[in-house]
Amino acid sequence: MVKLARVCACIALLFAALAPSLASARVRVEVDRDPVVADESFDVTFTSDTRDAGDPDFAPLERDFDILARSSQTSLQIINGRPESGQSWVLSLIAKRSGRIQLPSITFGKEHSEPLVLDVRPSAGGGADSDVFLTVEASPQPAYVQAQILVTVRLYVGVQVGNATLSDLQATGAVIEKLGDDRRRDEMRGGRNYTVFERRYAVFAERSGTLTIAPVEFAGALLGRVYSIEGIVVTGRRRGRELGFPTANLETSNELIPPHGVYATMVTIDGTFHGGVTNIGTRPTFGDSGTTVETHVLADVGDLYGKTMQVAFIQRLRDERRFEDVDALRTQIEADRRRAQGLLSRLSV
Numbered sequence: 490m491v492k493l494a495r496v497c498a499c500i501a502l503l504f505a506a507l508a509p510s511l512a513s514a515r516v517r518v519e520v521d522r523d524p525v526v527a528d529e530s531f532d533v534t535f536t537s538d539t540r541d542a543g544d545p546d547f548a549p550l551e552r553d554f555d556i557l558a559r560s561s562q563t564s565l566q567i568i569n570g571r572p573e574s575g576q577s578w579v580l581s582l583i584a585k586r587s588g589r590i591q592l593p594s595i596t597f598g599k600e601h602s603e604p605l606v607l608d609v610r611p612s613a614g615g616g617a618d619s620d621v622f623l624t625v626e627a628s629p630q631p632a633y634v635q636a637q638i639l640v641t642v643r644l645y646v647g648v649q650v651g652n653a654t655l656s657d658l659q660a661t662g663a664v665i666e667k668l669g670d671d672r673r674r675d676e677m678r679g680g681r682n683y684t685v686f687e688r689r690y691a692v693f694a695e696r697s698g699t700l701t702i703a704p705v706e707f708a709g710a711l712l713g714r715v716y717s718i719e720g721i722v723v724t725g726r727r728r729g730r731e732l733g734f735p736t737a738n739l740e741t742s743n744e745l746i747p748p749h750g751v752y753a754t755m756v757t758i759d760g761t762f763h764g765g766v767t768n769i770g771t772r773p774t775f776g777d778s779g780t781t782v783e784t785h786v787l788a789d790v791g792d793l794y795g796k797t798m799q800v801a802f803i804q805r806l807r808d809e810r811r812f813e814d815v816d817a818l819r820t821q822i823e824a825d826r827r828r829a830q831g832l833l834s835r836l837s838v
């Protein structure tokens with residue numbers, strides 16, 4: 490069943506959010522929000538300025554938190570003008586109760602992090618039952634005229650949606666600039682898994698008083714199963730035909746694009762469905778930059794330039810990657826095409 494959904498969120502008063510961070514001698518600990526809400530997952534990052542920190546023992550965290558996911562990476566930082574390699578661990582946690590809860594000191598071999606007290610608010614239940622909902626946060630509060638206010642809009646999607654769009658932020662008496670690309674992550678809320686799309690703005694108030702931000706609106710079709718986007722076919726670099734796989738490059742306005750990768754897709758052109766195989770990414774084999782959404786339509790549909798096309802993502806096939814040469818890329822795309830064809834032939838739409 491396809492259901493149209495429209496939800497909105499607005500704020501009349503700007504309130505503070507995001508802040509915490511505490512340094513220890515060697516291992517720093519940072520939390521991606523403050524306060525934390527019980528039932529909502531949040532990320533904690535432990536960062537060591539060296540790569541020799543020992544293996545961490547995260548067991549003390551388990552008394553008050555569930556550990557949902559854990560990852561680590563090494564990083565290069567410039568400290569006092571000198572390159573230093575460090576290491577960080579990111580944990581996705583969920584608090585087992587509300588109140589002031591201590592994130593205990595964690596031991597990393599001979600190093601340790603300082604304890605950090607978190608303000609864990611009880612879950613308001615807000616949105617956790619909803620398939621789709623929006624939140625808006627602003628900081629700092631109060632803010633000064635002409636000083637930057639960071640406004641973060643988060644769209645929580647617990648089901649598959651199609652043609653999803655988020656309206657841009659609007660406020661009278663303020664200059665608004667969008668900051669970077671939308672971010673995407675998974676988050677648990679009320680025992681439910683949501684995909685969170687985050688959009689950030691810098692807002693500069695032009696006069697003193699209360700600044701009211703107009704409602705931010707999400708519109709989309711609740712598909713239950715398949716996520717789709719819509720746009721206009723534009724010209725690419727025209728290498729596709731030489732490769733033997735002509736592609737239709739989709740230009741979308743404000744649509745939320747799935748993560749980079751290759752997908753088996755169903756496309757709709759002039760009301761007709763066709764199978765397709767879609768690459769979302771930067772085409773690293775050619776050293777290109779900027780994300781494109783390009784689809785090789787399995788049927789011969791001729792020149793699609795200027796047409797409206799809808800792309801529904803059926804299954805992710807693989808990551809986009811850099812190939813040694815064009816022949817290796819061509820062989821891989823042929824394998825992708827066959828796989829998509831096999832998958833789509835078993836699909837009843």
Ligand SMILES: Cc1cc2nc3c(=O)[nH]c(=O)nc-3n(C[C@H](O)[C@H](O)[C@H](O)COP(=O)(O)O)c2cc1C
Pocket residue numbers: 725726727728729730732734736738751766767768771772773774775783784785808809810811812818822825826
């Ligand atoms: C199914 C499919 C998979 C692709 N996978 C990759 C990939 O892994 N790495 C890459 O650099 N480009 C990949 N591409 C993008 C091609 O490089 C791109 O289609 C070609 O450069 C043509 O670009 P153009 O439309 O701008 O002419 C893929 C394209 C398709 C259709």
